[in-house]
Amino acid sequence: MLKDRPFDLRSLRSAYESSVTPDQVTDEVFRRIDAIKDPGIFLARRDRNDIALDISALGPFDLSRKPLWGVPFAIKDNIDAAGLPTTAACPDYAYVPERDAFVVDLLRRAGAILIGKTNMDQFATGLVGVRTPYPVPKNALDPEIVPGGSSSGSAVAVAHGLVSFALGTDTAGSGRVPAALNGIVGLKPSLGALSSSGIVPACRTLDTVSIFALTVADACRVFQTAAKFDPMDGFSRDVPVFPMPGPPVSFRVGVPDVSSRKFFGDECQAASFRDALAKLAELGGDPIELDFQPFYDVADMLYDGAWVAERYAAIEDLMASRPDAVHPTTRRIIEKARQISSADVFKGFYRLRDLKRATDGLTGSVDLLCVPTVPTFVNLREVEDDPIGPNARLGTYTNFVNLLDMCGLAVPTDPRADGRPGSVTLLAGADEDARIAAIGSALQHACGAALGATDWPLPPPSDTPPAAGPNEIALAAVGAHMSGLPLNGELTQLGSRFLFAGKTAPEYRLYSLPGGPPYRPGLVRHPGGAGIDLEVWAVPSARFGDFIRGVPHPLGIGTVTLTDGSEVKGFICEPIGIEGAREVTEFGGWRAYLDSLSNINPTDPHPAAKEPQHA
Numbered sequence: 001m002l003k004d005r006p007f008d009l010r011s012l013r014s015a016y017e018s019s020v021t022p023d024q025v026t027d028e029v030f031r032r033i034d035a036i037k038d039p040g041i042f043l044a045r046r047d048r049n050d051i052a053l054d055i056s057a058l059g060p061f062d063l064s065r066k067p068l069w070g071v072p073f074a075i076k077d078n079i080d081a082a083g084l085p086t087t088a089a090c091p092d093y094a095y096v097p098e099r100d101a102f103v104v105d106l107l108r109r110a111g112a113i114l115i116g117k118t119n120m121d122q123f124a125t126g127l128v129g130v131r132t133p134y135p136v137p138k139n140a141l142d143p144e145i146v147p148g149g150s151s152s153g154s155a156v157a158v159a160h161g162l163v164s165f166a167l168g169t170d171t172a173g174s175g176r177v178p179a180a181l182n183g184i185v186g187l188k189p190s191l192g193a194l195s196s197s198g199i200v201p202a203c204r205t206l207d208t209v210s211i212f213a214l215t216v217a218d219a220c221r222v223f224q225t226a227a228k229f230d231p232m233d234g235f236s237r238d239v240p241v242f243p244m245p246g247p248p249v250s251f252r253v254g255v256p257d258v259s260s261r262k263f264f265g266d267e268c269q270a271a272s273f274r275d276a277l278a279k280l281a282e283l284g285g286d287p288i289e290l291d292f293q294p295f296y297d298v299a300d301m302l303y304d305g306a307w308v309a310e311r312y313a314a315i316e317d318l319m320a321s322r323p324d325a326v327h328p329t330t331r332r333i334i335e336k337a338r339q340i341s342s343a344d345v346f347k348g349f350y351r352l353r354d355l356k357r358a359t360d361g362l363t364g365s366v367d368l369l370c371v372p373t374v375p376t377f378v379n380l381r382e383v384e385d386d387p388i389g390p391n392a393r394l395g396t397y398t399n400f401v402n403l404l405d406m407c408g409l410a411v412p413t414d415p416r417a418d419g420r421p422g423s424v425t426l427l428a429g430a431d432e433d434a435r436i437a438a439i440g441s442a443l444q445h446a447c448g449a450a451l452g453a454t455d456w457p458l459p460p461p462s463d464t465p466p467a468a469g470p471n472e473i474a475l476a477a478v479g480a481h482m483s484g485l486p487l488n489g490e491l492t493q494l495g496s497r498f499l500f501a502g503k504t505a506p507e508y509r510l511y512s513l514p515g516g517p518p519y520r521p522g523l524v525r526h527p528g529g530a531g532i533d534l535e536v537w538a539v540p541s542a543r544f545g546d547f548i549r550g551v552p553h554p555l556g557i558g559t560v561t562l563t564d565g566s567e568v569k570g571f572i573c574e575p576i577g578i579e580g581a582r583e584v585t586e587f588g589g590w591r592a593y594l595d596s597l598s599n600i601n602p603t604d605p606h607p608a609a610k611e612p613q614h615a
Contacts, residue, residue: 002025002028003028006161006454006456006457007025007072007161007163007214008164008215008218008459009164009221010459011456011459012025012070012071013063016069016070017061022055023055025070025113026048026055026072026113029072029115029163030045030048032160032161032162033045033115033162036160036162038137039135040134040136040152041118041119041157042074042115042116042119042153042157043087043089043116043117043118044116045117046083046084046114046116051114051115054113054114055113058070066111067221068107068110068111068112068221068225069110070111070113071111071165072112072163073107073112073113073115073164073167074114074115074117074153074154074157074166075101075104075114075116075117075154075166076117076118076120076150076153076154076166076167076168077118077153078124078199078202079104079169079200080097080099080100080101080104080198081097081104081114081117082097082098082099082100083097084096084097084116086117086200088120088124089122089327090123090133090318090326090327091133091325092322092325093123093315093318097198099198101195101197101198101199102195102196102197102230102232103167103209103226104198106226107222107226110225118137118151118154118156118166119134119135119136119137119152120132120151120168121149121330122327122330123315123334124151124171125150125330125333126150126174126330127148127150127173127174127177128147128149128378128390128391128394129146129148129149129152130146130147130149130152130383131149131150131329131330132152133327137152137156139156139182140155140156140160140182140183141159141181141182141183141420141421141452141453144379144381145181145378145379145380145420146378146380146383146390147178148177148178148179148182149174149178151169151170151175151210153166154166154167154168154178155168155178155179155184156178157212158182158212159184159454160454161214161456164213164214166212167211167212168186168211169202169207169208169210170186170188170207171202171203171207171402172206172302172395172399172402173395173397173398173399175187175188175210175212176188176398176408176425177374177394177395177398179373179412179423180373180374180410180412180425181377181421182453183421183423183449183450183451183452183453184214184412184451185212185213185216185218185219185410185411185412185440186211186219186373186410187211187216187219187222187223187437188401188409188410189208189211189227190239190405190407190430190431190432191208191235191402191405191430192235192236192237193223193239193241193407193431194209194223194227195229195232195233195236196233196235196236197230197232197233202314203310203311204235205235205310206307206402208402209226211223211226214451214452214454215441215444215451215458216409216437216440216441217459217461217462220243220244220433220437223241224243227239227241239430240431241433242538243434243466243467244434244437244438244441245438245466245497245498245499246438246465246466246501247284247439247441247442247501248438248439248483248501248535249483249484249501249591250285250286250483251285251367251368251483252288252366252367252368252484253277253285253288253366253367253369254288254289254290254365254368255289255371256290256371257289257290257291259291260292260296261292262296262396262397263376264375264376264393265376266375268417268420269372269374269375269377269416271416271417272416272422273372275422276370276413276422276424276443276447277370279413279414279446279447280439283439283443285370285439288365288366290362290365290369294359295359295400297355298355298356298359298400298403299398299400299403301348301351302399302400303333303392303399305340305344305345306340307348307403308333308334308336308340309337309344309345311334312334312337312338313337315334323335329388332387332388333388356403359400359404363404363428367435368426368427368428368435368436369406369426369428370424370425370426370427371397371424371425371427373398373410373424373425374394374423375393375396376393378393378394397425398425401427405430407428407429407431407432407436408426409425409426409427409433409437409440410424411425411426411440411443412444412450413443413444413449414447414448415449421450422447424443426443435498441461445460465502465564466500467499468499468538468539471542472541473540473541473569474536474537474569475491475536475539475547475568475570476504476535476560476562476569476570476571477491477535477536477537477571478504478532478534478570478571478589479523479590480518480519480520480521480590481535481537482534482535482590483498483535485590490547490550494547496537497538498537498538499536500536501533501534501535501536502533502536502562502563503531503533503534503563504523504531504534504562504563505531505561505563506531506563507525507526507527507529507561508524508526508529509526509530509583509585510524510583510585510587510589510590511524511573511582511583511584511585513573513577513578513581514580514581520555521584521590522554522573522578523560523571523572524572524573524578531563531588532588532589533590533591533592534560534562534570536568551571553577554573554574554577555572555574555577556573557570557571557572558570558572560572
């Protein structure tokens with residue numbers, strides 16, 4: 001009944017609703033692990049009796065109480081699970097923790113079923129996935145390609161559909177590179193959003209737990225469950241965590257300009273990236289080319305100076321007492337710290353601040369960045385011949401991210417012309433996780449790439465619109481307050497967040513009002529009207545009064561009915577305000593009306609078209 005059944009969260013929920021049991025799911029997990037015949041994926045599996053105890057404690061199926069009820073997952077072997085050895089892929093370092101890592105505990109309390117611990121590049125130092133004394137896990141799509149690291153086993157386990165999701169860690173790209181190489185989603189949260197308590201550090205100031213899943217929606221659901229403040233972790237932050245909104249109608253995407261794109265001669269990868277950008281443009285993305293050299297300058301710092309010293313600090317005792325226990329390549333990288341002085345460390349910090357000033361100027365001009373997750377592919381033979389160079393190339397578009405305190409999401413895109421998986425990473429500033437996820441989910445559905453190495457279909461997007469939170473008010477914007485238009489900043493500066501784009505019920509008329517700038521539309525309820533395009537934003541309740549204080553006559557805030565019959569607060573216009581106005585209902589929305597205006601008459605009494613489209 002469960003053989004080869006999809007393990008994405010929606011499919012698993014459907015299975016449980018049709019009387020499948022967690023015991024049956026667990027049986028299928030272990031059957032799949034045995035069938036793959038890859039001893040390099042898992043370093044430790046939990047005893048079936050222990051898992052049975054977890055299942056018996058789940059209680060009745062109730063996602064409101066336990067949102068991850070019965071969902072199987074795995075964790076990277078630098079993350080603690082009570083009773084299982086943590087080795088960080090170094091047997092001589094092994095210890096058996098008495099308690100789960102903070103995030104693992106949260107996930108298990110939410111009903112997720114821990115299956116075991118996965119292989120990795122030793123001490124999370126590497127992007128290739130082969131720096132391990134254990135058997136190297138095979139890439140799920142092509143055994144000649146490296147699996148990607150350092151979270152190799154976690155990515156391969158998800159790509160094969162062995163578990164619904166898996167945890168990795170990410171310092172230099174370890175939660176994104178393996179995702180790209182195995183055709184799955186890799187979510188690298190904002191720093192501090194997920195606790196690092198109970199995790200062997202690589203660079204503690206830069207580390208974050210990462211999430212591998214088959215879909216963006218699944219990765220986000222896990223993130224929402226695991227993102228809780230941990231008072232015992234000095235780097236933990238109480239970050240705003242919201243459900244994934246709908247995709248915005250328009251957004252500015254910063255991309256490397258042609259002269260600063262790096263593919264190391266891989267023209268197939270270059271073409272794949274161009275295709276992905278074309279898909280983003282179809283979704284409303286306006287590509288803005290940027291000189292990426294400042295980002296590359298930041299990336300070059302990660303394995304030089306301060307942050308190599310931080311890796312050394314994490315395993316200093318082992319390096320001093322038993323250096324031969326460390327993988328030769330890992331030791332070669334980390335022992336460079338012995339030549340780094342405290343003055344060098346501070347010089348590194350100062351240089352990073354200077355470079356961040358330069359990159360802030362670039363990221364501030366766009367809503368997000370889009371980069372290739374990897375610039376090219378690396379096969380096992382290349383790494384055997386040169387353990388360092390190919391690894392460094394894989395980090396081209398990942399090494400700078402945590403140094404600049406950005407969040408990231410690796411999204412599978414259409415396969416390359418040669419059949420290898422396509423992938424891009426969306427990047428934004430700290431705490432923008434939900435916004436890039438919305439665009440990432442739309443991109444994944446627009447591409448429809450295979451889910452890892454499975455033949456499972458991509459579940460359709462949720463048809464339930466995102467809602468405002470308990471301390472927010474849903475507000476419909478129909479004109480200049482929409483994304484990319486001149487007054488949108490009045491919403492964003494109050495901490496408002498985009499929910500979704502939609503339409504009014506078919507009983508409204510839209511007018512271009514006289515006056516301006518700023519130029520505004522007027523929405524009037526009228527029998528026999530039409531559905532008008534709008535955006536729904538969640539405005540903090542505490543700031544709503546500040547917002548409506550600036551709404552001028554003849555506009556006001558009333559109640560707007562949406563296509564599905566639901567009601568939200570929204571901009572409406574007094575009937576007296578449409579005297580001398582031009583009706584533009586036929587265009588279906590303010591943005592479409594602006595787009596239609598190509599020839600502007602300087603004597604036109606309704607000069608809305610003079611306003612830039614993306615002010």
